[in-house]
Amino acid sequence: MKRHAVLLTVLFALTVTLLSVSYIFWEFYQLNYKRYVNNIFNKHSIITQLFHEYQQNRTSIAIFEANLAIYNMAVVSEKDNELILKKGKVLKVDGEKKTDSTYFFSKDMVYKQNVTSNIKTTMLQYKRSIYFHINSDVGTIMIIDNTLKPYKPWNLLSGYVSIISIIVISFMLILQRLRPLIRLFQRIALFGAGNLDVSFKVKGSDEIAVIANELESARIKINSMLEARTLFLRNIMHELKTPIAKGTIATQMLDSQKQRDRFTSIFGRLETIVNDFAMIEEVTSLTCTQEFSEYRLVDIIDGAIDISMVEHEHIDVDVPASVKMNTNYRLYTTAIKNMIDNAMKYSPDKHIKIVMKEEELCFESNGEKLKYPLSFYIEPFTKESPSKNSFGLGLYLVDSILKAHKQVLAYEYENGVNRFIFARDS
Numbered sequence: 001m002k003r004h005a006v007l008l009t010v011l012f013a014l015t016v017t018l019l020s021v022s023y024i025f026w027e028f029y030q031l032n033y034k035r036y037v038n039n040i041f042n043k044h045s046i047i048t049q050l051f052h053e054y055q056q057n058r059t060s061i062a063i064f065e066a067n068l069a070i071y072n073m074a075v076v077s078e079k080d081n082e083l084i085l086k087k088g089k090v091l092k093v094d095g096e097k098k099t100d101s102t103y104f105f106s107k108d109m110v111y112k113q114n115v116t117s118n119i120k121t122t123m124l125q126y127k128r129s130i131y132f133h134i135n136s137d138v139g140t141i142m143i144i145d146n147t148l149k150p151y152k153p154w155n156l157l158s159g160y161v162s163i164i165s166i167i168v169i170s171f172m173l174i175l176q177r178l179r180p181l182i183r184l185f186q187r188i189a190l191f192g193a194g195n196l197d198v199s200f201k202v203k204g205s206d207e208i209a210v211i212a213n214e215l216e217s218a219r220i221k222i223n224s225m226l227e228a229r230t231l232f233l234r235n236i237m238h239e240l241k242t243p244i245a246k247g248t249i250a251t252q253m254l255d256s257q258k259q260r261d262r263f264t265s266i267f268g269r270l271e272t273i274v275n276d277f278a279m280i281e282e283v284t285s286l287t288c289t290q291e292f293s294e295y296r297l298v299d300i301i302d303g304a305i306d307i308s309m310v311e312h313e314h315i316d317v318d319v320p321a322s323v324k325m326n327t328n329y330r331l332y333t334t335a336i337k338n339m340i341d342n343a344m345k346y347s348p349d350k351h352i353k354i355v356m357k358e359e360e361l362c363f364e365s366n367g368e369k370l371k372y373p374l375s376f377y378i379e380p381f382t383k384e385s386p387s388k389n390s391f392g393l394g395l396y397l398v399d400s401i402l403k404a405h406k407q408v409l410a411y412e413y414e415n416g417v418n419r420f421i422f423a424r425d426s
Contacts, residue, residue, distance in 0.1 A: 006178065014171045018164065025160045029153055036151045040130065041092050041123050046071060047143055048119055051134050068143060076131065076142035084142060085133065088126035125150050180208045188215070196223050237274050244270050276397055279334055283400045297323040297361070301354060304336035310344055318355040327405055335401040338394045339363045339420055347418075361422040369418070374411040 047068075054064040065075060076084065122133040130148035134141050180202060190198045200219060202212040244267050251263040298321050305315055325332075336354075343352035343365035353364040370377065378399040399409050402422060410421040 006181070007175075010171065010174060010178070014167070017167055017171075021160075021163055021167065025156065025163075029156055032153070032156065033151050037091050037123070040145075040148050041094070047073070047132050048121055048134065051136070051141060052119065071145075072147045073132075073143050073145050076144050081133075081140075081142040084124060084126045084131055088124035088131065091123045091125055091130075093120070093122045177206075177208075180204075180212070184208065184212050184215075191219065196226070233277065237278055240270070240274050244274065276394075279331070279397055279401075283331060283397070283404050292326050292328055294324050294326050295329055296321060297325055297356075300325075300327065300329060300332055301336055303329070303333045304340060307333065308337045308340045308344075310340055314344070314351050315340065316351075316353040316355075318353070319361070320356060323356060331401045332405065335398045335422075336361075338398050342394055342420075343418075357421075360424065363420040364417050366416055367418050369413040370411065374409065378409060 050064060050067050054061070068074060118137055120135045122135070124131045124133060128150055130145050130150070132143045132145065134143070184200065184202070187198050187200055191200075196219070198219075200212045200216040202209045248264065248267045248271075251260055251267060254260045254263065298317065298319050301317055301319060305312065340352060340363075343363060344350055347365040347367045349366055351365065355362050355364065378395045380396040395409065402409055403425075406425050408423050408425050410423045412419040412421065
């Protein structure tokens with residue numbers, strides 16, 4: 001999800017915007033609809049007044065219908081009345097009381113009698129027409145208003161569609177502008193995986209194009225430096241091997257055995273360093289990942305024991321034969337071989353145990369605890385004291401090989417046992 005954070009943010013913003021606009025328009029529609037219903041419901045006061053006069057026998061049915069016709073209204077038949085009440089949609093209901101005064105005369109005074117009647121008015125919508133149903137204590141009547149039509153939100157709907165379309169198109173344009181960023185991310189991933197020939201060049205002058213073209217310039221410079229570095233290392237190692245070979249041969253011509261042994265050790269050390277440099281150059285050249293294959297871990301350990309030339313009785317291996325890993329065989333074998341060499345060099349009993357614990361490969365040997373943190377020893381040519389014995393490039397090379405395999409070198413000390421661990425990189 002983190003890889004698509006920008007895209008998800010844009011989509012979230014689009015969703016929130018659409019929901020907000022839709023909610024606002026819905027509230028606006030509700031308000032307009034309510035206002036429209038209230039406005040047309042005001043007509044019921046005229047209808048109620050006319051019906052009340054008719055009800056009190058002040059007017060005949062003919063005059064009542066004529067008065068309704070003036071307002072473009074008509075009485076609905078009883079048959080349609082029941083159908084409209086059953087299937088019509090109630091828009092609004094209102095009830096009121098009407099009071100009529102009747103006067104009685106006698107010799108001495110005038111009597112006044114007030115008669116109150118309840119009138120309930122219901123406005124309904126049925127088949128795109130507006131009806132008013134009036135119910136009183138005396139009777140009921142259904143009246144259709146031919147001038148009124150149901151509320152039509154076409155103007156509001158067209159405005160809503162227009163605004164939503166503008167928002168969607170705007171966000172689509174934003175996503176379209178982000179597409180080069182996605183392609184740039186894919187190319188950077190390829191470059192990080194070791195494809196140094198991938199091109200970042202992009203046509204255009206916007207911010208993404210400027211960044212991509214700057215990355216292309218940086219890629220060209222990095223390739224040039226890598227090529228120069230590789231050429232330098234290979235040439236210097238080639239030039240060093242020749243005098244080392246000559247010096248090794250010349251050493252055998254010395255008369256003194258002590259001097260012969262000393263120079264043989266010196267030239268052997270130089271050859272080991274040159275070989276380590278060659279291995280480091282291969283690990284850091286970003287091409288070794290193409291040579292990964294699946295191997296049994298016990299086979300890799302056996303190969304490391306063979307090239308370390310250590311007797312098998314000095315090494316205990318407790319690794320299940322079923323454990324497999326995807327690795328560069330030669331590099332990983334070298335890493336294990338260096339761990340065996342360190343144990344043979346610094347362990348008093350010259351014994352090492354290779355064991356699998358919680359899916360991590362451990363190298364255990366007796367000895368004194370390291371004086372400094374492990375990070376001190378994985379630097380090249382690290383030594384605790386100016387003695388001939390040092391970690392040199394050994395642990396540095398192991399650390400570099402493990403990083404190429406997405407692993408790290410860890411260290412523990414417990415009850416007089418040094419434990420180096422090939423742990424998974426978190």
